[in-house]
Amino acid sequence: MNQIAETLASEHIHRDEVGAKIGMWLFLFTELILFGGMFLAYAVYRFSYRDYFALASKELDVFIGLINTLILLTSSLTMAMSITALRRGNKKLSLIFLSSTIIFALLFLVNKYFEWSAKFNHGLFPGSNDLLSLPRGEIIYFGLYYVMTGLHAVHVIIGMIILLFMLFYIKSNKVNQDYYIMLENSGLYWHLVDIIWIFLFPLFYLIH
Amino acid sequence: MEHKNNHIVGYGTYIFVWLTLVTLTALTVTVASFDLGGFSIVVALIIASVKALLVMLIFMHLKFDDKIFRIFVAVAFLTLMIFIVLTFSDYSFIR
Incomplete structure:
Protein backbone atom coordinates (compact mmCIF):
# COMPACT_ATOMS: atom_id res chain seq x y z
CA MET A 1 0.00 0.00 0.00
CA ASN A 2 2.76 2.37 1.00
CA GLN A 3 4.69 1.44 -2.07
CA ILE A 4 1.77 2.29 -4.32
CA ALA A 5 1.34 5.60 -2.56
CA GLU A 6 5.03 6.29 -2.95
CA THR A 7 5.01 5.48 -6.66
CA LEU A 8 1.97 7.68 -7.18
CA ALA A 9 3.55 10.46 -5.20
CA SER A 10 6.81 10.34 -7.11
CA GLU A 11 4.89 10.39 -10.39
CA HIS A 12 2.71 13.34 -9.63
CA ILE A 13 4.37 15.45 -6.98
CA HIS A 14 7.94 16.56 -6.98
CA ARG A 15 9.15 16.68 -3.43
CA ASP A 16 12.48 18.09 -2.47
CA GLU A 17 12.86 17.33 1.20
CA VAL A 18 16.46 18.46 1.44
CA GLY A 19 15.41 21.75 -0.14
CA ALA A 20 12.55 22.10 2.34
CA LYS A 21 14.93 21.53 5.21
CA ILE A 22 17.51 23.99 3.87
CA GLY A 23 14.72 26.56 3.62
CA MET A 24 13.80 25.96 7.25
CA TRP A 25 17.40 26.32 8.39
CA LEU A 26 17.72 29.56 6.43
CA PHE A 27 14.69 30.86 8.28
CA LEU A 28 16.24 29.75 11.57
CA PHE A 29 19.35 31.79 10.74
CA THR A 30 17.24 34.93 10.47
CA GLU A 31 15.94 34.05 13.93
CA LEU A 32 19.51 33.59 15.14
CA ILE A 33 20.42 37.05 13.91
CA LEU A 34 17.23 38.54 15.40
CA PHE A 35 17.99 37.17 18.86
CA GLY A 36 21.73 37.54 18.27
CA GLY A 37 21.32 41.30 17.96
CA MET A 38 19.53 41.36 21.30
CA PHE A 39 22.16 39.19 22.95
CA LEU A 40 24.73 41.64 21.63
CA ALA A 41 22.86 44.57 23.20
CA TYR A 42 22.66 42.56 26.41
CA ALA A 43 26.42 41.89 26.34
CA VAL A 44 27.30 45.54 25.80
CA TYR A 45 25.03 46.76 28.60
CA ARG A 46 26.06 44.04 30.99
CA PHE A 47 29.63 45.09 30.33
CA SER A 48 28.84 48.67 31.34
CA TYR A 49 26.33 48.00 34.16
CA ARG A 50 27.68 44.83 35.74
CA ASP A 51 26.67 45.54 39.34
CA TYR A 52 23.22 46.83 38.42
CA PHE A 53 22.51 43.73 36.36
CA ALA A 54 23.50 41.54 39.30
CA LEU A 55 21.27 43.54 41.63
CA ALA A 56 18.26 43.57 39.31
CA SER A 57 18.48 39.84 38.56
CA LYS A 58 17.88 39.14 42.26
CA GLU A 59 14.26 40.13 41.56
CA LEU A 60 13.89 37.05 39.33
CA ASP A 61 12.84 33.70 40.75
CA VAL A 62 15.57 31.19 39.88
CA PHE A 63 13.23 28.32 40.74
CA ILE A 64 10.62 29.34 38.15
CA GLY A 65 13.40 29.81 35.60
CA LEU A 66 14.79 26.38 36.39
CA ILE A 67 11.37 24.71 36.13
CA ASN A 68 10.80 26.39 32.77
CA THR A 69 14.22 25.22 31.59
CA LEU A 70 13.39 21.64 32.51
CA ILE A 71 9.96 21.94 30.86
CA LEU A 72 11.47 23.14 27.58
CA LEU A 73 14.24 20.52 27.59
CA THR A 74 11.66 17.80 28.14
CA SER A 75 9.42 19.23 25.43
CA SER A 76 12.36 19.02 23.03
CA LEU A 77 12.79 15.37 24.00
CA THR A 78 9.13 14.52 23.31
CA MET A 79 9.29 16.50 20.05
CA ALA A 80 12.27 14.48 18.81
CA MET A 81 10.67 11.21 19.94
CA SER A 82 7.44 12.10 18.14
CA ILE A 83 9.36 12.18 14.84
CA THR A 84 11.06 8.86 15.58
CA ALA A 85 7.69 7.29 16.44
CA LEU A 86 6.11 8.51 13.20
CA ARG A 87 9.03 7.33 11.09
CA ARG A 88 8.80 3.92 12.72
CA GLY A 89 5.14 3.84 11.73
CA ASN A 90 3.71 4.24 15.22
CA LYS A 91 1.21 7.01 14.56
CA LYS A 92 -0.51 6.74 17.94
CA LEU A 93 2.73 7.08 19.92
CA SER A 94 3.79 9.96 17.70
CA LEU A 95 0.53 11.76 18.51
CA ILE A 96 1.02 11.12 22.23
CA PHE A 97 4.55 12.57 22.14
CA LEU A 98 3.43 15.55 20.07
CA SER A 99 0.52 16.26 22.43
CA SER A 100 2.93 16.13 25.38
CA THR A 101 5.14 18.69 23.64
CA ILE A 102 2.15 21.00 23.24
CA ILE A 103 1.17 20.51 26.89
CA PHE A 104 4.73 21.34 27.99
CA ALA A 105 4.59 24.50 25.87
CA LEU A 106 1.36 25.45 27.62
CA LEU A 107 2.90 24.76 31.05
CA PHE A 108 5.83 26.98 30.14
CA LEU A 109 3.45 29.82 29.30
CA VAL A 110 1.41 29.32 32.49
CA ASN A 111 4.64 29.60 34.51
CA LYS A 112 5.60 32.68 32.54
CA TYR A 113 2.19 34.19 33.29
CA PHE A 114 2.61 33.71 37.03
CA GLU A 115 6.18 34.97 36.91
CA TRP A 116 5.22 38.13 35.06
CA SER A 117 2.12 38.81 37.18
CA ALA A 118 4.28 38.64 40.30
CA LYS A 119 6.59 41.25 38.75
CA PHE A 120 3.63 43.40 37.71
CA ASN A 121 2.24 43.22 41.25
CA HIS A 122 5.55 44.51 42.54
CA GLY A 123 5.15 47.43 40.16
CA LEU A 124 7.93 46.18 37.90
CA PHE A 125 6.48 46.42 34.43
CA PRO A 126 7.74 48.36 31.41
CA GLY A 127 7.16 52.06 31.88
CA SER A 128 5.92 51.82 35.49
CA ASN A 129 6.90 54.54 37.98
CA ASP A 130 8.57 52.00 40.28
CA LEU A 131 10.70 50.69 37.44
CA LEU A 132 11.62 54.11 36.12
CA SER A 133 12.72 55.26 39.56
CA LEU A 134 15.42 52.56 39.58
CA PRO A 135 19.01 53.29 38.50
CA ARG A 136 19.61 53.31 34.74
CA GLY A 137 21.43 49.95 34.74
CA GLU A 138 18.46 48.21 36.34
CA ILE A 139 15.97 49.84 33.97
CA ILE A 140 18.01 48.53 31.05
CA TYR A 141 18.18 45.08 32.62
CA PHE A 142 14.41 44.89 32.98
CA GLY A 143 13.94 46.35 29.51
CA LEU A 144 16.09 43.59 28.02
CA TYR A 145 14.43 41.01 30.25
CA TYR A 146 10.91 41.90 29.10
CA VAL A 147 11.80 42.24 25.43
CA MET A 148 13.92 39.09 25.17
CA THR A 149 11.84 36.72 27.28
CA GLY A 150 8.71 38.33 25.79
CA LEU A 151 9.84 37.70 22.23
CA HIS A 152 10.83 34.20 23.27
CA ALA A 153 7.35 33.64 24.73
CA VAL A 154 5.84 34.81 21.41
CA HIS A 155 7.94 32.12 19.74
CA VAL A 156 6.62 29.53 22.18
CA ILE A 157 3.05 30.55 21.28
CA ILE A 158 3.78 30.38 17.54
CA GLY A 159 5.51 27.02 18.01
CA MET A 160 2.48 25.72 19.89
CA ILE A 161 0.17 26.74 17.05
CA ILE A 162 2.44 25.09 14.46
CA LEU A 163 2.55 21.90 16.53
CA LEU A 164 -1.25 21.92 16.84
CA PHE A 165 -1.44 22.00 13.04
CA MET A 166 0.97 19.07 12.89
CA LEU A 167 -1.26 17.19 15.33
CA PHE A 168 -4.19 17.52 12.92
CA TYR A 169 -2.02 16.76 9.88
CA ILE A 170 -0.78 13.53 11.43
CA LYS A 171 -4.31 12.60 12.49
CA SER A 172 -5.57 13.07 8.93
CA ASN A 173 -2.49 11.29 7.49
CA LYS A 174 -1.41 14.37 5.59
CA VAL A 175 1.84 13.95 7.49
CA ASN A 176 2.77 10.29 7.67
CA GLN A 177 5.55 7.71 7.81
CA ASP A 178 6.66 8.49 4.25
CA TYR A 179 6.09 12.22 4.27
CA TYR A 180 7.18 13.79 7.52
CA ILE A 181 9.32 16.77 6.48
CA MET A 182 6.71 19.21 7.83
CA LEU A 183 6.93 17.57 11.24
CA GLU A 184 10.74 17.62 11.07
CA ASN A 185 10.79 21.32 10.20
CA SER A 186 8.32 22.12 12.98
CA GLY A 187 10.64 20.20 15.28
CA LEU A 188 13.60 22.30 14.13
CA TYR A 189 11.65 25.45 15.02
CA TRP A 190 10.75 24.03 18.41
CA HIS A 191 14.35 23.10 19.20
CA LEU A 192 15.47 26.61 18.25
CA VAL A 193 13.03 27.99 20.82
CA ASP A 194 14.63 25.62 23.33
CA ILE A 195 18.17 26.73 22.40
CA ILE A 196 17.32 30.40 22.87
CA TRP A 197 15.97 29.66 26.34
CA ILE A 198 19.14 27.69 27.15
CA PHE A 199 21.00 31.01 26.80
CA LEU A 200 18.33 33.27 28.32
CA PHE A 201 18.17 31.27 31.55
CA PRO A 202 21.76 31.71 32.80
CA LEU A 203 22.05 35.25 31.38
CA PHE A 204 19.01 36.62 33.21
CA TYR A 205 18.41 34.35 36.19
CA LEU A 206 21.89 33.29 37.25
CA ILE A 207 23.90 36.49 37.66
CA HIS A 208 26.05 37.47 40.60
CA MET B 1 17.76 11.55 -6.21
CA ASP B 65 22.03 14.97 8.08
CA ASP B 66 23.97 15.97 4.97
CA LYS B 67 27.23 17.77 5.61
CA ILE B 68 25.81 20.87 3.92
CA PHE B 69 23.64 21.57 6.99
CA ARG B 70 26.63 21.57 9.33
CA ILE B 71 28.46 23.98 7.00
CA PHE B 72 25.36 26.21 6.93
CA VAL B 73 25.13 26.38 10.70
CA ALA B 74 28.86 27.01 11.04
CA VAL B 75 28.62 29.95 8.62
CA ALA B 76 25.62 31.39 10.50
CA PHE B 77 27.39 31.23 13.85
CA LEU B 78 30.58 32.61 12.33
CA THR B 79 28.56 35.60 11.08
CA LEU B 80 27.16 36.17 14.56
CA MET B 81 30.65 35.85 16.05
CA ILE B 82 31.91 38.52 13.62
CA PHE B 83 29.15 40.87 14.86
CA ILE B 84 30.10 40.22 18.46
CA VAL B 85 33.86 40.45 18.04
CA LEU B 86 33.69 43.60 15.92
CA THR B 87 31.28 45.26 18.35
CA PHE B 88 33.49 44.54 21.33
CA SER B 89 36.72 45.39 19.57
CA ASP B 90 35.15 48.80 19.04
CA TYR B 91 33.22 49.13 22.28
CA SER B 92 36.07 48.12 24.59
CA PHE B 93 38.02 51.21 23.54
CA ILE B 94 35.21 53.77 23.86
CA ARG B 95 35.38 55.38 27.24
Whole structure:
Protein backbone atom coordinates (compact mmCIF):
# COMPACT_ATOMS: atom_id res chain seq x y z
CA MET A 1 0.00 0.00 0.00
CA ASN A 2 2.76 2.37 1.00
CA GLN A 3 4.69 1.44 -2.07
CA ILE A 4 1.77 2.29 -4.32
CA ALA A 5 1.34 5.60 -2.56
CA GLU A 6 5.03 6.29 -2.95
CA THR A 7 5.01 5.48 -6.66
CA LEU A 8 1.97 7.68 -7.18
CA ALA A 9 3.55 10.46 -5.20
CA SER A 10 6.81 10.34 -7.11
CA GLU A 11 4.89 10.39 -10.39
CA HIS A 12 2.71 13.34 -9.63
CA ILE A 13 4.37 15.45 -6.98
CA HIS A 14 7.94 16.56 -6.98
CA ARG A 15 9.15 16.68 -3.43
CA ASP A 16 12.48 18.09 -2.47
CA GLU A 17 12.86 17.33 1.20
CA VAL A 18 16.46 18.46 1.44
CA GLY A 19 15.41 21.75 -0.14
CA ALA A 20 12.55 22.10 2.34
CA LYS A 21 14.93 21.53 5.21
CA ILE A 22 17.51 23.99 3.87
CA GLY A 23 14.72 26.56 3.62
CA MET A 24 13.80 25.96 7.25
CA TRP A 25 17.40 26.32 8.39
CA LEU A 26 17.72 29.56 6.43
CA PHE A 27 14.69 30.86 8.28
CA LEU A 28 16.24 29.75 11.57
CA PHE A 29 19.35 31.79 10.74
CA THR A 30 17.24 34.93 10.47
CA GLU A 31 15.94 34.05 13.93
CA LEU A 32 19.51 33.59 15.14
CA ILE A 33 20.42 37.05 13.91
CA LEU A 34 17.23 38.54 15.40
CA PHE A 35 17.99 37.17 18.86
CA GLY A 36 21.73 37.54 18.27
CA GLY A 37 21.32 41.30 17.96
CA MET A 38 19.53 41.36 21.30
CA PHE A 39 22.16 39.19 22.95
CA LEU A 40 24.73 41.64 21.63
CA ALA A 41 22.86 44.57 23.20
CA TYR A 42 22.66 42.56 26.41
CA ALA A 43 26.42 41.89 26.34
CA VAL A 44 27.30 45.54 25.80
CA TYR A 45 25.03 46.76 28.60
CA ARG A 46 26.06 44.04 30.99
CA PHE A 47 29.63 45.09 30.33
CA SER A 48 28.84 48.67 31.34
CA TYR A 49 26.33 48.00 34.16
CA ARG A 50 27.68 44.83 35.74
CA ASP A 51 26.67 45.54 39.34
CA TYR A 52 23.22 46.83 38.42
CA PHE A 53 22.51 43.73 36.36
CA ALA A 54 23.50 41.54 39.30
CA LEU A 55 21.27 43.54 41.63
CA ALA A 56 18.26 43.57 39.31
CA SER A 57 18.48 39.84 38.56
CA LYS A 58 17.88 39.14 42.26
CA GLU A 59 14.26 40.13 41.56
CA LEU A 60 13.89 37.05 39.33
CA ASP A 61 12.84 33.70 40.75
CA VAL A 62 15.57 31.19 39.88
CA PHE A 63 13.23 28.32 40.74
CA ILE A 64 10.62 29.34 38.15
CA GLY A 65 13.40 29.81 35.60
CA LEU A 66 14.79 26.38 36.39
CA ILE A 67 11.37 24.71 36.13
CA ASN A 68 10.80 26.39 32.77
CA THR A 69 14.22 25.22 31.59
CA LEU A 70 13.39 21.64 32.51
CA ILE A 71 9.96 21.94 30.86
CA LEU A 72 11.47 23.14 27.58
CA LEU A 73 14.24 20.52 27.59
CA THR A 74 11.66 17.80 28.14
CA SER A 75 9.42 19.23 25.43
CA SER A 76 12.36 19.02 23.03
CA LEU A 77 12.79 15.37 24.00
CA THR A 78 9.13 14.52 23.31
CA MET A 79 9.29 16.50 20.05
CA ALA A 80 12.27 14.48 18.81
CA MET A 81 10.67 11.21 19.94
CA SER A 82 7.44 12.10 18.14
CA ILE A 83 9.36 12.18 14.84
CA THR A 84 11.06 8.86 15.58
CA ALA A 85 7.69 7.29 16.44
CA LEU A 86 6.11 8.51 13.20
CA ARG A 87 9.03 7.33 11.09
CA ARG A 88 8.80 3.92 12.72
CA GLY A 89 5.14 3.84 11.73
CA ASN A 90 3.71 4.24 15.22
CA LYS A 91 1.21 7.01 14.56
CA LYS A 92 -0.51 6.74 17.94
CA LEU A 93 2.73 7.08 19.92
CA SER A 94 3.79 9.96 17.70
CA LEU A 95 0.53 11.76 18.51
CA ILE A 96 1.02 11.12 22.23
CA PHE A 97 4.55 12.57 22.14
CA LEU A 98 3.43 15.55 20.07
CA SER A 99 0.52 16.26 22.43
CA SER A 100 2.93 16.13 25.38
CA THR A 101 5.14 18.69 23.64
CA ILE A 102 2.15 21.00 23.24
CA ILE A 103 1.17 20.51 26.89
CA PHE A 104 4.73 21.34 27.99
CA ALA A 105 4.59 24.50 25.87
CA LEU A 106 1.36 25.45 27.62
CA LEU A 107 2.90 24.76 31.05
CA PHE A 108 5.83 26.98 30.14
CA LEU A 109 3.45 29.82 29.30
CA VAL A 110 1.41 29.32 32.49
CA ASN A 111 4.64 29.60 34.51
CA LYS A 112 5.60 32.68 32.54
CA TYR A 113 2.19 34.19 33.29
CA PHE A 114 2.61 33.71 37.03
CA GLU A 115 6.18 34.97 36.91
CA TRP A 116 5.22 38.13 35.06
CA SER A 117 2.12 38.81 37.18
CA ALA A 118 4.28 38.64 40.30
CA LYS A 119 6.59 41.25 38.75
CA PHE A 120 3.63 43.40 37.71
CA ASN A 121 2.24 43.22 41.25
CA HIS A 122 5.55 44.51 42.54
CA GLY A 123 5.15 47.43 40.16
CA LEU A 124 7.93 46.18 37.90
CA PHE A 125 6.48 46.42 34.43
CA PRO A 126 7.74 48.36 31.41
CA GLY A 127 7.16 52.06 31.88
CA SER A 128 5.92 51.82 35.49
CA ASN A 129 6.90 54.54 37.98
CA ASP A 130 8.57 52.00 40.28
CA LEU A 131 10.70 50.69 37.44
CA LEU A 132 11.62 54.11 36.12
CA SER A 133 12.72 55.26 39.56
CA LEU A 134 15.42 52.56 39.58
CA PRO A 135 19.01 53.29 38.50
CA ARG A 136 19.61 53.31 34.74
CA GLY A 137 21.43 49.95 34.74
CA GLU A 138 18.46 48.21 36.34
CA ILE A 139 15.97 49.84 33.97
CA ILE A 140 18.01 48.53 31.05
CA TYR A 141 18.18 45.08 32.62
CA PHE A 142 14.41 44.89 32.98
CA GLY A 143 13.94 46.35 29.51
CA LEU A 144 16.09 43.59 28.02
CA TYR A 145 14.43 41.01 30.25
CA TYR A 146 10.91 41.90 29.10
CA VAL A 147 11.80 42.24 25.43
CA MET A 148 13.92 39.09 25.17
CA THR A 149 11.84 36.72 27.28
CA GLY A 150 8.71 38.33 25.79
CA LEU A 151 9.84 37.70 22.23
CA HIS A 152 10.83 34.20 23.27
CA ALA A 153 7.35 33.64 24.73
CA VAL A 154 5.84 34.81 21.41
CA HIS A 155 7.94 32.12 19.74
CA VAL A 156 6.62 29.53 22.18
CA ILE A 157 3.05 30.55 21.28
CA ILE A 158 3.78 30.38 17.54
CA GLY A 159 5.51 27.02 18.01
CA MET A 160 2.48 25.72 19.89
CA ILE A 161 0.17 26.74 17.05
CA ILE A 162 2.44 25.09 14.46
CA LEU A 163 2.55 21.90 16.53
CA LEU A 164 -1.25 21.92 16.84
CA PHE A 165 -1.44 22.00 13.04
CA MET A 166 0.97 19.07 12.89
CA LEU A 167 -1.26 17.19 15.33
CA PHE A 168 -4.19 17.52 12.92
CA TYR A 169 -2.02 16.76 9.88
CA ILE A 170 -0.78 13.53 11.43
CA LYS A 171 -4.31 12.60 12.49
CA SER A 172 -5.57 13.07 8.93
CA ASN A 173 -2.49 11.29 7.49
CA LYS A 174 -1.41 14.37 5.59
CA VAL A 175 1.84 13.95 7.49
CA ASN A 176 2.77 10.29 7.67
CA GLN A 177 5.55 7.71 7.81
CA ASP A 178 6.66 8.49 4.25
CA TYR A 179 6.09 12.22 4.27
CA TYR A 180 7.18 13.79 7.52
CA ILE A 181 9.32 16.77 6.48
CA MET A 182 6.71 19.21 7.83
CA LEU A 183 6.93 17.57 11.24
CA GLU A 184 10.74 17.62 11.07
CA ASN A 185 10.79 21.32 10.20
CA SER A 186 8.32 22.12 12.98
CA GLY A 187 10.64 20.20 15.28
CA LEU A 188 13.60 22.30 14.13
CA TYR A 189 11.65 25.45 15.02
CA TRP A 190 10.75 24.03 18.41
CA HIS A 191 14.35 23.10 19.20
CA LEU A 192 15.47 26.61 18.25
CA VAL A 193 13.03 27.99 20.82
CA ASP A 194 14.63 25.62 23.33
CA ILE A 195 18.17 26.73 22.40
CA ILE A 196 17.32 30.40 22.87
CA TRP A 197 15.97 29.66 26.34
CA ILE A 198 19.14 27.69 27.15
CA PHE A 199 21.00 31.01 26.80
CA LEU A 200 18.33 33.27 28.32
CA PHE A 201 18.17 31.27 31.55
CA PRO A 202 21.76 31.71 32.80
CA LEU A 203 22.05 35.25 31.38
CA PHE A 204 19.01 36.62 33.21
CA TYR A 205 18.41 34.35 36.19
CA LEU A 206 21.89 33.29 37.25
CA ILE A 207 23.90 36.49 37.66
CA HIS A 208 26.05 37.47 40.60
CA MET B 1 17.76 11.55 -6.21
CA GLU B 2 18.25 9.60 -3.03
CA HIS B 3 19.28 12.39 -0.72
CA LYS B 4 16.79 11.46 1.93
CA ASN B 5 18.40 10.72 5.22
CA ASN B 6 17.27 7.34 6.41
CA HIS B 7 18.85 7.32 9.81
CA ILE B 8 16.24 7.07 12.55
CA VAL B 9 17.53 8.08 15.94
CA GLY B 10 16.38 5.71 18.69
CA TYR B 11 14.52 6.74 21.84
CA GLY B 12 17.47 5.64 23.98
CA THR B 13 19.83 8.16 22.36
CA TYR B 14 17.31 10.96 22.87
CA ILE B 15 16.74 10.06 26.51
CA PHE B 16 20.48 9.92 27.11
CA VAL B 17 20.92 13.40 25.56
CA TRP B 18 18.01 14.70 27.65
CA LEU B 19 19.60 13.34 30.83
CA THR B 20 22.87 15.05 29.89
CA LEU B 21 21.03 18.32 29.29
CA VAL B 22 19.29 18.10 32.68
CA THR B 23 22.61 17.35 34.37
CA LEU B 24 24.25 20.34 32.66
CA THR B 25 21.33 22.51 33.81
CA ALA B 26 21.87 21.37 37.40
CA LEU B 27 25.58 22.08 36.96
CA THR B 28 25.03 25.61 35.69
CA VAL B 29 22.68 26.41 38.60
CA THR B 30 25.17 24.96 41.11
CA VAL B 31 28.12 26.84 39.64
CA ALA B 32 26.11 30.07 39.71
CA SER B 33 25.76 29.80 43.50
CA PHE B 34 29.53 30.23 43.85
CA ASP B 35 31.01 33.64 43.31
CA LEU B 36 33.63 33.22 40.60
CA GLY B 37 33.74 36.91 39.78
CA GLY B 38 34.08 37.68 36.08
CA PHE B 39 34.71 34.04 35.38
CA SER B 40 31.15 32.91 36.19
CA ILE B 41 29.74 34.36 32.94
CA VAL B 42 32.38 32.42 30.99
CA VAL B 43 31.44 29.15 32.72
CA ALA B 44 27.71 29.85 32.20
CA LEU B 45 28.26 30.52 28.49
CA ILE B 46 30.42 27.43 28.00
CA ILE B 47 27.80 25.20 29.62
CA ALA B 48 25.01 26.85 27.59
CA SER B 49 27.00 26.37 24.38
CA VAL B 50 27.57 22.69 25.10
CA LYS B 51 23.83 22.29 25.72
CA ALA B 52 22.97 24.14 22.50
CA LEU B 53 25.45 22.01 20.57
CA LEU B 54 23.90 18.81 21.92
CA VAL B 55 20.41 19.98 20.96
CA MET B 56 21.58 20.88 17.45
CA LEU B 57 23.64 17.74 16.82
CA ILE B 58 21.17 15.17 18.14
CA PHE B 59 17.68 16.67 18.50
CA MET B 60 18.03 18.71 15.32
CA HIS B 61 19.77 15.82 13.51
CA LEU B 62 22.78 17.81 12.37
CA LYS B 63 25.02 14.86 13.19
CA PHE B 64 23.05 12.59 10.87
CA ASP B 65 22.03 14.97 8.08
CA ASP B 66 23.97 15.97 4.97
CA LYS B 67 27.23 17.77 5.61
CA ILE B 68 25.81 20.87 3.92
CA PHE B 69 23.64 21.57 6.99
CA ARG B 70 26.63 21.57 9.33
CA ILE B 71 28.46 23.98 7.00
CA PHE B 72 25.36 26.21 6.93
CA VAL B 73 25.13 26.38 10.70
CA ALA B 74 28.86 27.01 11.04
CA VAL B 75 28.62 29.95 8.62
CA ALA B 76 25.62 31.39 10.50
CA PHE B 77 27.39 31.23 13.85
CA LEU B 78 30.58 32.61 12.33
CA THR B 79 28.56 35.60 11.08
CA LEU B 80 27.16 36.17 14.56
CA MET B 81 30.65 35.85 16.05
CA ILE B 82 31.91 38.52 13.62
CA PHE B 83 29.15 40.87 14.86
CA ILE B 84 30.10 40.22 18.46
CA VAL B 85 33.86 40.45 18.04
CA LEU B 86 33.69 43.60 15.92
CA THR B 87 31.28 45.26 18.35
CA PHE B 88 33.49 44.54 21.33
CA SER B 89 36.72 45.39 19.57
CA ASP B 90 35.15 48.80 19.04
CA TYR B 91 33.22 49.13 22.28
CA SER B 92 36.07 48.12 24.59
CA PHE B 93 38.02 51.21 23.54
CA ILE B 94 35.21 53.77 23.86
CA ARG B 95 35.38 55.38 27.24
